[in-house]
Every structure is written in C-alpha cells, then in structure tokens.
Amino acid sequence: MFKDLLKLERFPTTWCPGCGIGQIMIQLAMVMDELGLNYTNCTIISGVGCTGRLAGYMNVDGVYTLHGRTLPVAEAVKLVTPSLKVIVVSGDGDLASIGGNHLFHAARRNPDLTVLCNNNQVYGLTGGQAGPTTPRDTPTVSSPAGAHYDPVDLQNLIKAGAKYFYAKTTVYHQLHLRNCVREAVAWPGFAFVDIISQCIENNGRRLGFNSAYEMLLHFRKTYKRAPEGAETLEPYEIGIVRQG
Amino acid sequence: MKRLVQGNEAIFLGAIKAGANFFAGYPISPSSEILVLAAEYAARDPGFKFIQSEDELAAANAIIGASLAGAKSFTATSGPGFTLMQEAIGYGHQVEIPTVIVDVQRVGPATGMPTMPAQQDIVQTNYGSSGDYYPLVFYPNSVEECYRYAAAAFSAAEESLSPVIVLSDAFVGHLNEVVDIDAIEVEVVPRSRPPLGTGRRFFTGLAHDEEGKPRTADAMVYREWLSKVKARHKKVAARYSDLEFKENTSTDTLLISYGIVSRVIAPLASEFALFRPIRIFPMMGVELRECAQGYEKIVVIEANDGQYACLVERELKREVIQIPLLGGRINLDLARKGLSEKLERGLP
Known part of the structure; x- marks a missing residue:
C-alpha cells in the first residue's frame, strides 16, 4: 500500500489547504510502492521551502538539507551508496535559484538521481516573492509592477548535456505526473521532472484565482500533451524529452 | 620508515589512517595538495570516493551527504572557501553530522x-x-602533529x-619535516x-525533537x-585537552x-614562559588559568590582529598584550x- 510509505502520524501536514505538494507526494508514494522502493533501498533528499518538508512525511530515511543544497548532498549519498535509490524533491526557488549552480553542474555530471521540482512559480513559504520561474510581468510581493525578467529555461538548462532526462507535467495531470515520476526513477542518470503546481495562498489569489481548483482547471486548459517523439517541449506542452 | 613529509600530506595521511573514505573539495591555495592527494588516492582505491565540487558550498554539503550515507568524510580549504562553508558547518551542528574540515589559512579578508x-x-x-554551537578545533604546529590531529x-x-x-596555515601546510x-x-x-537506507529517520536543519520531528516554536525542546x-561537546573536548606549556x-x-607562530617563537623559551593550545576550541579555560597563574604579564603573539588575544582576555579576565x-x-x-x-617601551 502506498499509504505505508507515508508517516500518517505526522499528518496533518504543514501545507496550506489546496497546495499542490501533497499531490506530488501521493504520486511519488504510489510510484515507490509500484517499484518496491522503501526504507531499505530508497532515501529522499529535500531542500528548504514548503516542498522541503516532504521528506519528513515519507516512511524512509529523509534529509532536509540547507536551502539550495539538495544536489551536492544527494550526489554524495549516491556515490557512497550506489545501491540506494536517491530521490530529490524540492521547489523551483531551491533548485533553480539558490541551488542554480549545483543544478547546472549536477546535470553536467549526470549522476543517477531523480529530481522532482515542485514548480509553483513563486517563493511560497516566505510570502509570495518572485522566483526564478515566475513568468515575466507577473505581480508578486517583490515585483508589484510585474516580474522584470523572463523565467529560467529549465528544459534547455537540463538539455545542455550530452545525456539528459527532462519531463514537464502538472499537478492536474495526475496520471501523466505519475508516469513521469516512474520513468524518471527508472532512468539511469540525472532525471529532472518539472512539475507545474499551484500555490493558491501566496500566488494564486493575487493572480485572480479564487481557489486551488480554479488553478487546476487553468492547468487543464493551458497545458497540452506534446506530440509523440517531440525533441523539445513547447512552453505549454507536457511530456518527456530524453537522450541516453 | 623515516621520510620527508609535507604538512598537507600528513593531514591527508592522518585522515586515511582514521578511515576516511570520502573527500569533496574545491581547489584553493594553500590547501590544494590535500585535494590532489585525495584524487590520486581515489584513482588507486575504488573504496575511496572523490568529488571535485563546483564550489565550496557544494563540497561542504557533499561531505555532509557522504557522512549521512555512512562514510568518514572530509574537505580542505582556505579562508574564502572556509567562509562559504560556514552555512554547512552550522547545518552539521544542527543535524549532528560527524565530518572534518581542514582550513589552511592565508591572509584575508576576501582573496x-x-x-x-x-x-x-x-x-x-x-x-x-549562525546560531550557537560549540565546535571542536585542532591546530597542529608540526608535520607529525598534522598527522596526529587530522586522525x-x-x-x-x-x-x-x-x-x-x-586549522593549519600556509607555513604549516607547506612545511616539510622528516617523520x-x-x-x-x-x-x-x-x-x-547507521547509514541512510536503514531507517525511517528525518535529518533536518530545523530545530527538532529526539524523533527528528520539526519543533520550530518550542523553546523548551530547543x-x-x-x-x-553542549554537554556532549564539553565531554569530548575534555578527552582532547592537548596543550603545550613550558614553565619559566x-x-x-x-x-x-x-x-606556526609557536614554532617561530620557540627560541624565546629561555626568556619567557610559553603556552600553546593544540585543541584550540572550545577555549581552554581551566588549563589556561592554571598556566597563567603567577605570570604578571600575558602576551598573545599571533598572525592576526588580536583574535585569540581577545578570547584569552575574556577567559582570564585580565588585560592581555x-x-x-x-x-x-x-x-x-x-x-x-x-x-x-x-x-620595555610600553607602547600600546
């Protein structure tokens, strides 16, 4: 049962009602259950931010690292214990901003890690500041007149190496999300899953959404599956691009 | 067999003697010999893992990950890199992670x-x-001591x-002695x-209780x-109260x-009493007070602008020159x- 992989005694979680992280955790637990991953053969490394708390709710050894430092920790764990499945779960701010240098170099070195990025396009825990993935012109508490810059291009950053695995999905597309996580866990190298999710409390409401449900419907309307065999995902396409 | 050994090499060999099997580092003089020796060792021994990190933040966090995974891990750096490693050092104290950081000092600040x-x-x-923590720190002054205290x-x-x-410095690190x-x-x-992959633990940089459950607003738990x-560190420190005292x-x-300064001023032993802390932190309160007793003047000679002198002054509650x-x-x-x-001239 996937529920055996959750520390239900620590529920309710710290996350706001309507947050997307819980859905990512459920899908991850389902994939782990399917693949026989548990506390004897798997560890979860998470970073600082709302997403970072995920490792504390899973029934495996978990490490809540410093802000931005998941990848150096995870890479070392994998090097010392190659038999262990090492899964990194963190937010877009943690992975792409404060941990950006590590992301670029970890992708280049291509260690066998699965990275799930909760991409809610905002710094949620600290109150809704613009992040590295905030779309240009989006109003946030730190960009009241709209974000000044284009967001970081995660797909092309990950694809810069000779070998790569980049998946994009959303919390609305649950089966697609689960499939991306499963494929990423099975991928023998650095596998990055970019998961668009909703932060209703510190981002969505400011953008005019009345509920997390409305944000999910927005994901359904906006994101379409990429055509079979696509080598590049267009901005609002979900799918997997990889090269082994 | 007696041979010429360099201070940095002795530190590396001491680490190996202690069972170190993981090194992550970023090149920086005058510590780089340790990184190069680790790379060479890893090339010969597949049981020894090595990462040349993208920066010192990564190196300091990699040795933390390696330690959690069951390795005896270490890194080596110098001033600017040591500054970058400070966040990981604080994390190591919060999460209680054994690891070793070698700092071969050079003139700062910055580059x-x-x-x-x-x-x-x-x-x-x-x-x-950030925060309160009680680091254990050794500062050898010879090649033999580099080996001994690295272990x-x-x-x-x-x-x-x-x-x-x-702690080391460019002189001690590059010192060659026959040992x-x-x-x-x-x-x-x-x-x-026990290493990762054997339990259901949660290692977190958040304040937490015995079970690893975050307790971020509970003053009592904290x-x-x-x-x-603090008590544990005091107990361990007492086990390593190494010092050198030459009464006069x-x-x-x-x-x-x-x-290195203690080596340089060694010839002054005939004119003055000498005291040298080897386990330099936590501060040696009792030992320092005992040794200082009976001496009217206390002088700290060091290659900085009074950093240790101020701590000695606070410890002895006396003016220190x-x-x-x-x-x-x-x-x-x-x-x-x-x-x-x-x-003699009483200049300030």
Whole structure:
C-alpha cells in the first residue's frame, strides 16, 4: 500500500489547504510502492521551502538539507551508496535559484538521481516573492509592477548535456505526473521532472484565482500533451524529452 | 620508515589512517595538495570516493551527504572557501553530522594575499555560522602533529557528532619535516550512526525533537537539545585537552601562541614562559588559568590582529598584550620587536 510509505502520524501536514505538494507526494508514494522502493533501498533528499518538508512525511530515511543544497548532498549519498535509490524533491526557488549552480553542474555530471521540482512559480513559504520561474510581468510581493525578467529555461538548462532526462507535467495531470515520476526513477542518470503546481495562498489569489481548483482547471486548459517523439517541449506542452 | 613529509600530506595521511573514505573539495591555495592527494588516492582505491565540487558550498554539503550515507568524510580549504562553508558547518551542528574540515589559512579578508600565511580565521572557526554551537578545533604546529590531529579530528567528530575543524596555515601546510608516519600511533573511533537506507529517520536543519520531528516554536525542546549538545561537546573536548606549556620561573611574562607562530617563537623559551593550545576550541579555560597563574604579564603573539588575544582576555579576565604579526610576515625578529615595544617601551 502506498499509504505505508507515508508517516500518517505526522499528518496533518504543514501545507496550506489546496497546495499542490501533497499531490506530488501521493504520486511519488504510489510510484515507490509500484517499484518496491522503501526504507531499505530508497532515501529522499529535500531542500528548504514548503516542498522541503516532504521528506519528513515519507516512511524512509529523509534529509532536509540547507536551502539550495539538495544536489551536492544527494550526489554524495549516491556515490557512497550506489545501491540506494536517491530521490530529490524540492521547489523551483531551491533548485533553480539558490541551488542554480549545483543544478547546472549536477546535470553536467549526470549522476543517477531523480529530481522532482515542485514548480509553483513563486517563493511560497516566505510570502509570495518572485522566483526564478515566475513568468515575466507577473505581480508578486517583490515585483508589484510585474516580474522584470523572463523565467529560467529549465528544459534547455537540463538539455545542455550530452545525456539528459527532462519531463514537464502538472499537478492536474495526475496520471501523466505519475508516469513521469516512474520513468524518471527508472532512468539511469540525472532525471529532472518539472512539475507545474499551484500555490493558491501566496500566488494564486493575487493572480485572480479564487481557489486551488480554479488553478487546476487553468492547468487543464493551458497545458497540452506534446506530440509523440517531440525533441523539445513547447512552453505549454507536457511530456518527456530524453537522450541516453 | 623515516621520510620527508609535507604538512598537507600528513593531514591527508592522518585522515586515511582514521578511515576516511570520502573527500569533496574545491581547489584553493594553500590547501590544494590535500585535494590532489585525495584524487590520486581515489584513482588507486575504488573504496575511496572523490568529488571535485563546483564550489565550496557544494563540497561542504557533499561531505555532509557522504557522512549521512555512512562514510568518514572530509574537505580542505582556505579562508574564502572556509567562509562559504560556514552555512554547512552550522547545518552539521544542527543535524549532528560527524565530518572534518581542514582550513589552511592565508591572509584575508576576501582573496587577500594568496597565499601568504596567516591565522585570521580563528574567530570565524568558533563563531562563523549562525546560531550557537560549540565546535571542536585542532591546530597542529608540526608535520607529525598534522598527522596526529587530522586522525584525532575524525574520532572527535564521531564522538561529538559534529563537524570538527583542523586549522593549519600556509607555513604549516607547506612545511616539510622528516617523520616516520607509520610509527605514530593514533586511536581510531569507528563510525557511529547507521547509514541512510536503514531507517525511517528525518535529518533536518530545523530545530527538532529526539524523533527528528520539526519543533520550530518550542523553546523548551530547543533549550534541552542545545544543553545536551553542549554537554556532549564539553565531554569530548575534555578527552582532547592537548596543550603545550613550558614553565619559566625566571620571568613574569607568559607568551601564548599557536600553530606556526609557536614554532617561530620557540627560541624565546629561555626568556619567557610559553603556552600553546593544540585543541584550540572550545577555549581552554581551566588549563589556561592554571598556566597563567603567577605570570604578571600575558602576551598573545599571533598572525592576526588580536583574535585569540581577545578570547584569552575574556577567559582570564585580565588585560592581555597583543602582538599581531600581519601581512604574511611571520618571523622571530618581528616577534622580538613587538615584545620590546610592548614590554620595555610600553607602547600600546
């Protein structure tokens, strides 16, 4: 049962009602259950931010690292214990901003890690500041007149190496999300899953959404599956691009 | 077998003797020999893992990950890199992770004078990260001691469950002396914590209770945790109260120095009493007070602007005379000049 992989005694979680992280955790637990991953053969490394708390709710050894430092920790764990499945779960701010240098170099070195990025396009825990993935012109508490810059291009950053695995999905597309996580866990190298999710409390409401449900419907309307065999995902396409 | 060994090499060999099997680092003079030796060792021995990290933040966090995964891990750096490692050192204290960090000091701040020797990371070593913590720090002054205390640092790390610092400087690191490494006996403490992949634990940089459950607003839990850690560190520190004291009844002056400066001023032993802390932190309160008793004047000679002198002053609750040897020039003439200015001419 996937529920055996959750520390239900620590529920309710710290996350706001309507947050997307819980859905990512459920899908991850389902994939782990399917693949026989548990506390004897798997560890979860998470970073600082709302997403970072995920490792504390899973029934495996978990490490809540410093802000931005998941990848150096995870890479070392994998090097010392190659038999262990090492899964990194963190937010877009943690992975792409404060941990950006590590992301670029970890992708280049291509260690066998699965990275799930909760991409809610905002710094949620600290109150809704613009992040590295905030779309240009989006109003946030730190960009009241709209974000000044284009967001970081995660797909092309990950694809810069000779070998790569980049998946994009959303919390609305649950089966697609689960499939991306499963494929990423099975991928023998650095596998990055970019998961668009909703932060209703510190981002969505400011953008005019009345509920997390409305944000999910927005994901359904906006994101379409990429055509079979696509080598590049267009901005609002979900799918997997990889090269082994 | 006796042979010529370099200080940095001795530190690496001491680490290996202690069972180190993971090194992550970023090249920086005057510590780079340790990184190069680790790379060479990893190329010969597949049981020894090596990462050349993208920066010192990554290196310091990689040794934390390696330690959690069951390795005895270490890194080596110098001032600017040591500054970058401070966040991971604080994390190591919060999460209670045994690991070893070697800091071969050079003149700072910032890039400073690469790579002239200095002792300017003394305060940073003790207070560099946020929060309260009680680091164990060794500062050898010879090649033999580099070996001995590198090995001791790994044992102290396991016993205290914390990042232990080995301080060195460009002179000690690049010092070549004839030693018989194999003849040096060191005690090796085995790994203490079961590795990742054996439990359902949560290792977090958040304040937490015994079960690893975050307790971020509970003052009692925090205070209990901090006093438990403080007591443990005090106990481990007592096990390594290594110092050198050369009494001298013909003088009223005690000279305190450590690391390379203590080697440089060794010829002053006939004129002054000498005190040298080897386990430089936590501060040696009782020992220092005992040794200082009976000496009217206390002088600290160090290659920084009074960093240790201020701590000695606080510990002894007496005025301490400072003789800073700055700008990477550390020699006996400068020490003598300082002593004559401050002791005979009474200059400030």
